[in-house]
Amino acid sequence: MGLFDYFKASRNTATVARDRLNILIAHERAQADQPSYLPALQQDLLDVIRKYVDIGDDDLKLVIDRDDDCEILELNVTLPEAVT
Amino acid sequence: MARIIVITSGKGGVGKTTTSAAFAMGLARKGLKTVVIDFDVGLRNLDLIMGCERRVVYDLVNVIQGEARLSQALIRDKRADHLYVLPASQTRDKDALSMEGIESIFDELKKTFDYIVCDSPAGIEHGAFMAMYHADEAIVVTNPEISSVRDSDRILGLLASKTKRAAEGLEPVKEHLLLTRYSPERVQMGEMLGVEDVQEILALPLIGVIPESQSVLAASNSGVPVVLDEKSDAGQAYADIVARFLGEEIPYKFIDVQKRGIMSRIFGG
Ligand SMILES: Nc1ncnc2c1ncn2[C@@H]1O[C@H](COP(=O)(O)OP(=O)(O)OP(=O)(O)O)[C@@H](O)[C@H]1O
Ligand SMILES: [Mg+2]
Secondary structure, eight states, X not given: OOHHHHHHHHHOHHXXXXXXXXXXXXXXXXXXXXXXXXXXXXXXXXXXXHTTSOOOGGGEXXXXXXXXXXXXXXXXXXXXXXXX | OOEEEEEEOSSTTSSHHHHHHHHHHHHHHTTOOEEEEEOOTTSOOHHHHHTOGGGOOSOHHHXXXXXXXXXXXXXXXXXXXXXEEEOOOSSSOGGGOOHHHHHXXXXXXXXXXXXXXXXXXXXXXHHHHHHHHTOSEEEEEEOSSHHHHHHHHHHHHHHHHSSHHHHTTOSOOEEEEEEEEEXXXXXXXXXXXXXXXXXXXXXXXXXXXXEOOHHHHHHHHHTOOGGGOTTSHHHHHHHHXXXXXXXXXXXXXXXXXXXXXXXXXXXXX
C-alpha cells in the first residue's frame, strides 16, 4: 500500500458512517413497523425460557413478518452449546 | 389547484429556513403566486432571512386567534411581485397552533396562491406536525452527516403515517431529498457521505445538492434569499432546484470536485 493509499484508507470515515447508517436505519424501520407490545412480549418470553436454560438477551429473536394477508410471529432461540 | 410544500428535516440547523426562503423566492420569480409560512413559533427566523423583519405587524398566531385578518398578516415581498411571507409569532409557543386554525388559513390561501411553502421547525413535536400535516409534497433537507440522515429517515416515516394524506388514505406525500452543506472535496477525501450514499440509504428521489457556501451567510446577513445571488454556487443550485421541481430536466451541479491543479487537490489547498 502506497503512502497516499494509506492516507485515503485511514481517512475514509464516510464508509464507516454509511455502514453504520445502513444497519441502524434498517433496524429502526423494522422496529417502527412492529406492534408496540413486542418488546414486552420478548422480555416475558426471555424470562420464561430462562427458568429452564440460561440464554443471553441476544439469543432470542422475535420478529413479525407480513405476508400478503397474514402475519407471522417468528421466534428464534439459540440454545447454549450442551456441556458434555 | 394550490400545492402545499413542507420544508422539513427533523434535525435542527440543517438549512430548512435558508431553503424555504430561496425556494419560495425562486417560485415567485418564475411568476408563480407563492406564500411562505414560518411555522417556527417562538423562534421565528424566516422574516430575517427574507429581510422583512421590520415590517412584521401581525403573525400566524394572531390570525389563528382571530386578532387579525389573514390579509393583515401577509407581508408582500418588495423584490418579487407574487411573493408573500406569513411570519410566525416570536412570543407564543407552538401549542398556539390549532389544527382548525391552520386548516382555515390554508383554505383561504389556496384560493389565491399557486404554492404554499411551509418552513417547519426542527424536531418531531407539535409545530413540526402542524407544518407537515397538510402537505402535498415534502422537501427533506439533509446534511451529509450521520445524525441528519437518521433524523430524515424518521421524518419520512412520519410523512407516511401522520399527515392528512395518510389519514385520509390519499396518494402519499411526494417526497424529495435535498442535500445541503455538501463539500465535494471532503466527499472525495472519504471524509463525508456522498450523494449516492445518502440517496441509497434514504431511497428518495434527489431534487438537488446545495454546496457548503460562504454566500449563504452573506445572504442571511443582508436579508436576501440566496437564490437572488445568481453568481453564487448556492444561489445557482437553489435556482436549479426550483426548475427541477417545476419539471425541467437540469443536470446536477456542484456534486463533483471542481477541476483544479493536481497539487492543490493532493494537498487539499
Ligand atoms: N449551503 C450552506 N452553506 C453554508 N452555510 C449554510 C448552508 N445552508 C445553511 N447554512 C447555515 O446553517 C445555519 C442554519 O441554517 P437554517 O437556519 O436555514 O437551518 P434550519 O434548518 O432552518 O435551522 P432550525 O432547525 O434552527 O430552524 C445558518 O447559519 C445558515 O447560514
Ligand atoms: Mg429554521
